[in-house]
Structure formats: structure tokens, C-alpha cells
Amino acid sequence: MTVTHRTHSLTSTQRDAWVEINLSALERNFKKLQELIKTKIMAVVKADAYGHGAATLCPILQRLGVDSFGVATIDEGIALRQAGIKIPIVILGATPLWAYESCFSNNLTITIYSIEQINQLEELAQKNKFKIPVQLKIDTGMNRLGIDYNECLKTITDLTNSKYLELKGVFTHLSDAKNYDFSKIQKGRFDKACQSMPLLQKHIANTYAAINYSDFRYNLVRTGIGLYGQEFNFLEPLISLKGRITRIQKVLKDEPVSYERTWTAKKDSIIATVPIGYADGIDRKLSNKIFGLYNNKKIQQVGAITMDQTMFDISELKDPKVGDVITLLNNELPVSSWAEILNTISYELICRLKIRLPRVYTRD
Structure with missing residues (x-):
């Protein structure tokens, strides 16, 4: 393993x-x-590339030939421009009226999800005499934006x-991609809605749909979690979580x-x-339920996970x-195992890890 660089949290x-x-x-x-997909890919890099560091990952993906990037906010888009990204960046979430000019000055594509937006953008574009790139979001069953x-x-x-808005693409959002029957209903609604636009960029598929439903790929798919190697066995998790032992001590039987004495030594x-x-970002509800690795040997986490420290039983180590x-996390200890314990999704847990932990970038 080669360390390329380290970034601060x-x-x-x-x-x-x-x-x-x-x-x-x-x-x-x-x-x-x-x-596998054989169509253009929009890399979804919301939430700082799901906690992996968008400013580092996106230039690599741009070099590899990704079509565009999807972000949640204007600030995320501006950060990518500052990192040297030249290809299209689409703000997939809501854009407030007062921030439109920041989109124009940074060449960010705005998602249209209401009639009011169209009127506001046309008025602003006419005033400033430029054409604004937009994508249209159609609500086919998510009932959120569109x-x-x-x-x-x-x-x-x-x-x-x-005359003032340049429609670059049209898309919708699957509410339950793993449910093929309802996804098919959404696809039917989407096809009916945009049947008059055969040449436009169309996208409906997230990573799961892009991998499993070939007829959902159109001429663009949006991949997020798959790029980071989560939730699909043929892909590699990028992320590992590590810490150095700060103290070793003997704990007597009983x-x-x-806190709260949730674990007591049996010996x-x-x-x-x-x-x-x-x-x-390590949920306290994982206490006494997860493992770590020390020189490839599995060890049990013990006691309540505290705000800043976690304990492991290393009695059997040499x-x-x-x-x-x-x-604490790597290919052998995937974040999906934590998600299963907590009845949540890997997305949520990897996003939490960016708050205080520095990132170290490596190559194998």
C-alpha cells in the first residue's frame, strides 16, 4: 500500500x-x-462524495471519462469547480432563488422542479442576457421534488x-429501486411524460437499477454508492477505519x-x-456488537462506545x-454489517465518518 496524501477533517x-x-x-x-452498464455515467458525489472526499475523487473520475457529476447543493458544486472540474455539474437538490447567480457564475446546471422556478430563471436570464442550463425533474412516485x-x-x-433556458436533460428518482414492480410503474410514467423528447439526456437509474435493469439505463445513469464499493459484492469498498491503541490495561474478572457497565469481564x-x-460516527448502539481486526485477527469490541473512545478485548493477542x-472497517469488516445491526443503510453510516476523522488516501 502506498499513501498518496492526507487531508484534514x-x-x-x-x-x-x-x-x-x-x-x-x-x-x-x-x-x-x-x-457492465455500457452507457454514460453521472457520478453522484453528494455529501462530499459520501464522506470520501469529493475534491480528491472527482478529478480522478473526470480523467477516467465520467460524463458529469451530481451534487446536492450549490456549495458542493462550487467546491468541485475550485478542485478543477470542467465537465457538467448538476445540482440534483433544491436551489434557492437568491443563489441562482452563483450557479451561473460557476456554470452549474440547475434542476427544475416547479413552474415558479422557470419564471424566476427566465426573468433573471433575460435581465442578464445569458442562457441558463437546466435539467427537469419529473415526479413519478417519490413525492419529494419534481x-x-x-x-x-x-x-x-x-x-x-x-429563449433563455437550455434544457439539458430530464430525469426522475426511483423511490424503491429494489422493488422492480413499482420501479417499472415509475418508468412507465417517466416514458409517457417525456416521449416527445427522444434526443434529450434521460436518466432514472441509481446504482442498483443501473446494474440490474438494463432497460432503465437510457443514455445516462446515476451511480453513487457503487462507486464507493458499498452494497455490491463484485465492487470493492474504498473505505477503511483505523485507530492506534492508546492504552492497554488488565481488567480483573467481574x-x-x-459507562453503564454493559460489559463485564468473565475472566x-x-x-x-x-x-x-x-x-x-460510530453509533453508540453498536456497543458490544461489532469487531475489530488486529494483524488480521478478529477481536471483540467491549463496553459502551463513548464519545471519543472505544475498547476492545485483546486478551488472546500475542x-x-x-x-x-x-x-474497525475494511473489506472483511464491511460497513453493511453495522447497517444491518442498526437497521439502516450503508449510505448513512459512511457519511457520518467525515465529521472529525482525517482522511488518508492510498493506492495498492
């Missing part, structure tokens, strides 16, 4: 705990998806004929560890502490030392 620069991001795995994942699929034909016509034990806690590394 929002609050920490000097930690004995960190997230490692494998850039070689990113490249392999993109190429695997590209070969113009209703039954009411969008006139909107499509107005956008197509607009003595508790950590004299050796306990290691690492400086990672729930403030770093000669562990303060400063040695314990791994």
Missing part, C-alpha cells in the same frame, strides 16, 4: 484515528461499472422553446468496562482503548503494544 488535524480511502479501488469500481408526471408536457414544451482480561467514538493499529 472539519475539526481534527492530529489524530491517532483516521479513515483510509483506496483510490485504486475507485478506479477499478468505475471501470467495472462502465463495462413536476407531476401528469402535468409536465406543457412544462417540457415551454422549456424546449425557451470488573466492568465503560481476567486485557483491554485496549482506541481514540474513536460516537462523535466520529504481545500487543500501545501504538499498534486496530481496524
Whole structure:
């Protein structure tokens, strides 16, 4: 493994705990998806590339030939421009009226999801004498953002004929991609709504749909979680979570560890502490339910996970030392195992890890 560089978190620069991001795995994942899907890819890099660091990952994806990037906010789009991104960036979420000019000055494509937006944008574009790139979002069953699929034909016509708005594409959002029957209903609504626009960029598929439903690919798909190697066995997780042992101590039989005495030693034990806690994104409800790795040997996490520290039973290890590394997440300990315990999704958990943990970028 080669370390390429290290970046700071929002609050920490000097930690004995960190997230490692494998850039070689990113490249392999993109190429695997590209070969499988055989259509253009929009890389979804919301929430700082799901906590992986968009400013580092996006230039690599741009070099590999990704078609465009999807972000949630204007600030995310501007950050990509500042990182040297030249290809289209689409703001998939809501854009406030007062921020439109920032979109224009940074060449960001705005998503249209209401008639009011069209009027506002046309007025501003006419005033400033420039044409604004937009994409139209159609609501086919997500019931969040978008113009209703039954009411969008006139909107499509107005956008197509607009002197000031340049319609670049049209898309919708699957509410339950793993449910093929309802996804098919949404696709039917989408096809009916945009049947008069055969040449426009169309996209409906997230990573799951892009991989599993070939007829959902159109001429563009949106891949997010797949690029980061989560939730699909043929892809490689980019992320590992590691910390160095800060203290090793003997705990006698029947003595508790950590708050609320949720774990008690059944025999004299050796306990290691690492400086990672729930403030770093490790949910407290994982206490006593997860494992770490020490030199490829699995060890049990014990006691309540605290704000800044987590403890492991290392009684069976040979000669562990303060400063040695314990791994909490990697290919053998996937974040999906945490998600299953917590009854949530991997997306949520990997996004949490960016708050305080520095990122170390590597290549294998």
C-alpha cells in the first residue's frame, strides 16, 4: 500500500484515528461499472462524495471519462469547480432563488422542479442576457421534488422553446429501486411524460437499477454508492477505519468496562482503548456488537462506545503494544454489517465518518 496524501477533517488535524480511502479501488469500481452498464455515467458525489472526499475523487473520475457529476447543493458544486472540474455539474437538490447567480457564475446546471422556478430563471436570464442550463425533474412516485408526471408536457414544451433556458436533460428518482414492480410503474410514467423528447439526456437509474435493469439505463445513469464499493459484492469498498491503541490495561474478572457497565469481564482480561467514538460516527448502539481486526485477527469490541473512545478485548493477542493499529472497517469488516445491526443503510453510516476523522488516501 502506498499513501498518496492526507487531508484534514472539519475539526481534527492530529489524530491517532483516521479513515483510509483506496483510490485504486475507485478506479477499478468505475471501470467495472462502465463495462457492465455500457452507457454514460453521472457520478453522484453528494455529501462530499459520501464522506470520501469529493475534491480528491472527482478529478480522478473526470480523467477516467465520467460524463458529469451530481451534487446536492450549490456549495458542493462550487467546491468541485475550485478542485478543477470542467465537465457538467448538476445540482440534483433544491436551489434557492437568491443563489441562482452563483450557479451561473460557476456554470452549474440547475434542476427544475416547479413552474415558479422557470419564471424566476427566465426573468433573471433575460435581465442578464445569458442562457441558463437546466435539467427537469419529473415526479413519478417519490413525492419529494419534481413536476407531476401528469402535468409536465406543457412544462417540457415551454422549456424546449425557451429563449433563455437550455434544457439539458430530464430525469426522475426511483423511490424503491429494489422493488422492480413499482420501479417499472415509475418508468412507465417517466416514458409517457417525456416521449416527445427522444434526443434529450434521460436518466432514472441509481446504482442498483443501473446494474440490474438494463432497460432503465437510457443514455445516462446515476451511480453513487457503487462507486464507493458499498452494497455490491463484485465492487470493492474504498473505505477503511483505523485507530492506534492508546492504552492497554488488565481488567480483573467481574470488573466492568465503560459507562453503564454493559460489559463485564468473565475472566481476567486485557483491554485496549482506541481514540474513536460516537462523535466520529460510530453509533453508540453498536456497543458490544461489532469487531475489530488486529494483524488480521478478529477481536471483540467491549463496553459502551463513548464519545471519543472505544475498547476492545485483546486478551488472546500475542504481545500487543500501545501504538499498534486496530481496524474497525475494511473489506472483511464491511460497513453493511453495522447497517444491518442498526437497521439502516450503508449510505448513512459512511457519511457520518467525515465529521472529525482525517482522511488518508492510498493506492495498492
